[in-house]
Amino acid sequence: MTRRNVPAAAPSETPPRPSGRRLLLGTVWDIAVPVALYYGLRAAGVGVFVALLAGAFLPALTTAVQWLRTRSLEGMAGFVAGTMLLGVAAALVSGSPRFLLAKDGWLTGVAGLWFLISIRARRPLLFHGGRPLLEGRFRSDGTSWDVLWEREPAFRRIWRVSTAIWGVAMLLDAAVRVVMAYTLPMDLVPGFGALLWPVTLVLLQLVNGVYYEVAGLWRLTAGTTTRSPRG
Structure with missing residues (x-):
């Protein structure tokens, strides 16, 4: 049954939607460039600790450029840069390349843990992360996610469960990274990481994609399921 008499959503104050090209360039800058810089410096004879520090400052540089251009920071960008700088400061105090790895x-x-x-x-982290990428773009009848959030308990549950999936996966990823940093030869860790x-x-993406389909997320966004009473 299709959804009927859904009031038009007021314009939402969501941030500009990032393009696929922008996301790809950001990923390359934050992941590939620091690794390439590390191995380039190591090939030039630079020590492990200094080469790691050079790559660690790149995300902070990205954040600084963003702030200079817009005088504002995205929450995730500020979080990443701040945490990275704290890690670098701790590594400088300890003098341990393993800690920096x-x-x-x-x-x-x-x-x-944040996830x-x-x-x-009020709204979980993945809701905010997925909204600029998906709202109105994929299998959508144009209904605002604000309306869906208020009216569809299933919609709220889906985003809380998927946020939990991301949180657990990131904790497992983190454990693997720490184990690699303290057990593998140091020059292998940046590449494997x-x-x-x-x-x-x-x-x-695979796990969440299957979950979204089974849980009915796309039926909700496309308006092809019975609308739940507000609650």
Whole structure:
């Protein structure tokens, strides 16, 4: 049954939607470029610790450029840069290259906890992350996600469960990264760590894609399921 008499949604104050090209360039900058810089510096004879530091400052540089251009920061960008700088500061104090190698694991672990904590927030973290990419773009009848959130308990449950999936997956990813940092030869860790990102993300996309289909997310956004009473 199709959804009827759904009032038009007021324009939502969502941030500009990122393009696929922008997301790809951001991913390359944050993951591939630091790894390439590390191995380039190592080939030039630079020590492990200094080469790692050079790559660790790149996300902070990205955030600084964004702030200079817009005088504002996206929440995730500020979180990543702040956590990265804290990790670098701790590594400088300890003087341990192993700790610096494990920084991605600590960062991912904190992010995973943040995802899990946000489940009980007014709206979970993955809702905010998925909205600019999906709302009105994929299998949608044009209904605002604000309307769906208020009227569809199933819609709310789907985003809380998927946020939990991401949180758990990030904690597992973090554990693998920390183990690699303290057990593998140091020059292998940056490369293996970079390869782990696409593995984690692809698995997450597959698991979430199946869950969204089974749980009926696309039926809700496309208006092809019975509208639940407001509650």
